[in-house]
Amino acid sequence: MIAAPQIVWLRRDLRLADQAAFHAAAQAGPVIPVYVLDDETPDERRMGGASRWYLHHSLESLQTDLARHHSQLVLRRGRAVDVLCQLVEETGATTVHALRHYEPWWRKAEEELGGKLDLVLHDGNYILPPGTVTTGSGTPYKIFTPFKDAVFAAVDGFDILPEPSLSSPEDWPASDKLADWDLLPTKPDWAGGMRDFWKAGSRAALDRFEEFVEVIGDYKQDRECPSIDGSSKLSPHLHFGEVSPRQLWQVIAQHRSHGARFFKAELIWRDYAQNLVLQFPNYAEEPYREGYDERLWRDPESDxxxxxxxxxxxxxxxxxxxxxxxxxxxxxxxxxxxxxxxxxxxxxxxxxxxxxxxxxxxxxxxxxxxxxxxxxxxxxxxxxxxxxxxxxxxxxxxxxxxxxxxxxxxxxxxxxxxxxxxxxxxxxxxxxxxxxxxxxxxxxxxxxxxxxxxxxxxxxxx
Ligand SMILES: Cc1cc2nc3c(=O)[nH]c(=O)nc-3n(C[C@H](O)[C@H](O)[C@H](O)COP(=O)(O)OP(=O)(O)OC[C@H]3O[C@@H](n4cnc5c(N)ncnc54)[C@H](O)[C@@H]3O)c2cc1C
CATH class of the missing domain: 1.10.579.10 (DNA Cyclobutane Dipyrimidine Photolyase, subunit A, domain 3)
Known part of the structure; x- marks a missing residue:
């Protein structure tokens, strides 16, 4: 009997290696990778202009990587929950696999989708799954330094998942064309400087990391000096999940320099921020401390x-x-x-x-x-x-x-x-x-x- 297709729902995890959703789906049946351009679910948090530009190139690179595996990327636009339900109906897929995301709008969407179909969520965009590093009494950390120490103590190397081998469904569902999404600016084209600065995709991320590892010993001091190319410049690659922080950690696991330890600590900052948002979903929108109200600020709307x-x-x-x-x-x-x-x-x-x-x-x-x-x-x-x-x-x-x-x-x-x-x-x-x-x-x-x-x-x- 031919196994039913499995959908992999991609968001900020645009890679094949160390991608648990791909891995699990590939073991269960033919894989249909899907990216939904969803401007409705995040509402006010629709992706900004520069991110949309980067996303275009990142998706293009993932299409190339999938083609190497004789696979494709299905592109659809709309409210993710509705689009995925529709795709399950069209393809006869039994399960949707995805990596967990922690932005409040994605957590709500995951809950809603899980109520409608078989959604299997996996970990993998952070060093340790957000919410799992806690104090001795089981409460989440609020302050960075003890959180960082706890992560260092908990990590003892990682087993990095290899790129999966993917089999295709008998029929591919229809896909939008990436170019029709208008993610790239045209009138005016303000992205010239960005084109010179960035090369998106997993391959580019790993190449950049390889170059950076050559100078990682000096990272502690060089990262502070803007005139020196002393930091990794991996932040968009990490944000879009073209590479996982665990892959980077593993590459430098044996480096004993201060620089390598500092670099790992910066990766932990990324985990820390996500842990705060898990505790306080509006953290990016509301001051945590009371008393920082409109009386303090000069208001550009009225002044x-x-x-x-x-x-x-x-x-x-x-x-x-x-x-x-x-x-x-x-x-x-x-x-x-x-x-x-x-x-x-x-x-x-x-x-x-x-x-x-x-x-x-x-x-x-x-x-x-x-x-x-x-x-x-x-x-x-x-x-x-x-x-x-x-x-x-x-x-x-x-x-x-x-x-x-x-x-x-x-x-x-x-x-x-x-x-x-x-x-x-x-x-x-x-x-x-x-x-x-x-x-x-x-x-x-x-x-x-x-x-x-x-x-x-x-x-x-x-
Ligand atoms: C006001 C302000 C806003 C920021 N907004 C963002 C943002 O939207 N997205 C973002 O990724 N970073 C943000 N940062 C953190 C930091 O500036 C960038 O992550 C870093 O400059 C990216 O460059 P890099 O990849 O060369 O970093 P590296 O020094 O090479 O660090 C490696 C990785 O660690 C993570 N990291 C490093 N520092 C931080 C930090 N302070 N907080 C969280 N993660 C960190 C990033 O993923 C980074 O790519 C912000 C910092 C400030 C002060």
Missing amino acids: EQAADDLAAWQQGRTGYPIVDAGMRQLWQTGWMHNRVRMIAASFLVKHLLIDWRHGESWFWDTLVDADYASNGTNWQWVSGTGVDSNMFVRIMAPLSQSEKFSAGDYIRHYVPELEDLDDPYVHDPEEHGCLPAGYPAKIIGHREGRERALAAYRAIKG
Whole structure:
């Protein structure tokens, strides 16, 4: 008897290796891999523009990988639960396999789908399944460091699943054409810089990791310096699941350097963020701490100056070279260096006193690695509104951060108005009296911004 087809429902897990849903489906029967472009289920959290651009290339790469296995990718558009029920009816598939996802809208969709058909959920997008690392008394961790220590203690290597061998159904269901989904921008085509910067897909992710492993010994210090290519740049690959964190961990399992341990700790940050969202599903949308309400913030919707400041921040025209370089790198490439993300985010929230959620939503639209959990967790961390003890009143000084982390070459690269300025002038041309034509003066002085933020905080805290 021919086994019934098995559907593999793909979301942010666009790979074949170490993909438990593919593995289980392949053992049970012919496999129909399906990606549903669903703008309805996430509602307000529809994927942003840069992510859609990346998704196009990631799906294209998965199509190539599946073709190597004489398989195909079925593309459908609509509400995922409805589309999958329809596909089960069309194909006679008995089971839908998927990796678990933890965004609140996916958890609801998984519950609904599980009530309608045989849905088998598997783990595999995190180092350890979210929710499984708990304190001695069985409660989830809220703070990063003990969580990280617990993950290190729990992990003792991984068995990585190989690419499965796939058999095809007798008939393939109809598929949309990827090009018809209009995921790529055309009018205007703003993706030129991103095309130069990224190559999507599992193969590209593993190649990039191989290059990075050559310099991983220096990661601890180099990752802080935006002028050096010192971090892995794997975040969109990990976000879209083209590679699993366990595959990366396993490659460096035997590396004893500080760099390798630090890199594993950064991967744990990704798990940590997801664990927080599992505990607090609205973490990316609501401040965890009470008292950070609208009285603290300048509102760009009702305050014209705040609206202009927000626009200057988005466009990289604040007069703070390190902030502007970061925001322009983000716009051009869909990615920003981690240290600069912290500086730019802190500048928006504290110097400009604009609610972190405006920044979170700009990042959501412009990052190729935009991730509900990681983005929200980091914005709350920078703002001091989250679960940890980082405080709103600790205010980063962008100009000294720029010097401390040797950002000169980075600034000259992304802010062409400043390309002829040497260090130390490039960090603060206004202060040094060499502001070039075409580059703005600071939209607010450092001391002024700092004092305004502290005064606003004191006012709401009494
Ligand atoms: C305000 C702000 C917003 C952010 N938004 C996102 C986001 O939407 N998506 C995202 O993936 N990261 C986000 N980060 C975290 C971090 O900046 C990026 O993961 C990192 O810059 C990606 O570059 P990389 O791959 O070279 O990182 P590496 O230094 O090579 O780290 C390896 C991997 O570890 C994970 N990682 C590293 N740092 C963090 C972190 N602080 N939090 C969570 N995971 C981490 C990422 O998956 C990363 O690819 C944000 C940070 C800040 C300060």
